[in-house]
Amino acid sequence: MTGVNALSGVVIADFGRVLAAPYATMLLADLGADVIKVEHPDTGDETRAWGPPFAGDDATYFLAVNRNKRSVALDLRRDTERVRSLVRSADVLVENFRPGTMARLGLSYAEARELNPRLVYCSVSGFGTGEGATLPGYDLLLQAVGGLMSVTGPAPGQPVKTGVALVDVLTGLHAAVGVLAALRERETSGEGQLVEVNLLSCLLSSMVNQSAGYTMGGVVPGIMGNRHPSIAPYEVFATADVPMVLAVGNDRQFARLCAALDLPPEPRFATNAQRVAQVASLAALLTDRLVTRTAAEWFDLLTPLGVPCGPVNDVAGAFELAARLGLAPTVPLDGLDVVANPIGLSRTPPEYRRRPPRLGEHNEELP
Known part of the structure; x- marks a missing residue:
């Protein structure tokens, strides 16, 4: 004190x-x-x-x-x-x-x-x-x-x-x-x-972007599950064990993700706007790869590459993570x-x- x-x-x-x-x-x-x-x-x-x-x-x-x-x-x-x-x-x-x-x-x-x-x-x-x-x-x-x-x-x-x-x-x-x-x-x-x-x-x-989308863009948002209205891939995916999230915020991160998953570049997913427009097809493609390894394995592989990802923790896991990070x-x-x-x-x-x-x-x- x-x-x-x-x-x-x-x-x-x-x-x-x-x-x-x-x-x-x-x-x-x-x-x-x-x-x-x-x-x-x-x-x-x-x-x-x-x-x-x-x-x-x-x-x-x-x-x-x-x-x-x-x-x-x-x-x-x-x-x-x-x-x-x-x-x-x-x-x-x-x-x-x-x-x-x-x-x-x-x-x-x-x-x-x-x-x-x-x-x-x-x-x-x-x-x-x-x-x-x-x-x-x-x-x-x-x-x-x-x-x-x-x-x-x-x-x-x-x-x-x-x-x-x-x-x-x-x-x-x-x-x-x-x-x-x-x-x-x-x-x-x-x-x-x-x-x-x-x-x-x-x-x-x-509600920030959801509110602004309505007041300034005239868009009334709706339920999208775990998906994001403006970013993709930005949702929960199945793995070989527990669910994990990918929060890919830009094209560079997406390119690194595709390289790590051994996915060749596809013009239809070249930009974020294109990925959002075809989010269901993109999610199916990624899931086929992600279910081959555990969430922990993907975390260890993708995090050093600068691809934001992580398992869906329960509250106990969240506190364990914070403690491990020295918080x-x-x-x-x-x-x-x-x-x-x-x-x-x-x-x-x-x-x-x-x-x-x-x-x-x-x-x-x-x-």
Whole structure:
């Protein structure tokens, strides 16, 4: 531990629950912020009960996004003076209740600003505070109505959600960036401001080329399975044992791939656009060669040639790979192997000071 962190001295009143807001505040806590997690005295954060799997008595879902925080159990309707005192002393407030909830509790942005003009107030919602304010912000719902499932799945007409609540995670990242920008601006103006992010807007932004293809090209993308709409070969292939991916991004890589597979150059596959147009024929040709060796053999052969490829790992295999590459994917923390923060800072790196807190564990530390 260095004793000095990038966000040392920043106090965050964390009214967030479940995933998007807690993920944002955990990232900021890793960077040194003092995050005070406010939870209901009876139930706490809902994810405390979201198991299996468990680590001891604790749901790993909760443990995943709440390290480096202090927990105080407060009834927001009854413990108003303690809550207001926390808001007065905080640099940042983060909340992801349904729009209007904080106002009913006397904690809207306008009311919080009266208590603390320097407060950066970050509000995370599902569909914004206008016409979508009453819609529930569940990740699965967002993946459906936000278009992500329309481009994810094995085949047209078979939409599939991603294997993790990706929209929540992406929104948490956007929230953290917004908070950091507002803190930076406060150094000049001396004033806080309202930071608003919503799941739908974050998803549309994060769909990048698929979104841009529609807004600027008029193309409504659809499900292509593991194929890419603009690159080929860029998909999953069978081998002699486990599936592997080829992610060939340019003509030079494709030429090396063909040489390694002992395939003569064919004019119909000379450019990426031609390969995309004839992706099914290309895939069949490549599969005939790839099924003759194992994924590991192809990885060892193709990687030194600069051809991007690799086996389809399970999560255990992914962590093993990261460890083998020296990326230190986990960190021991009070008996837990927590997933490392992926941000590297040369002078003020992320630190792991506290295990995820018990409900109300730090009540006595709050004035």
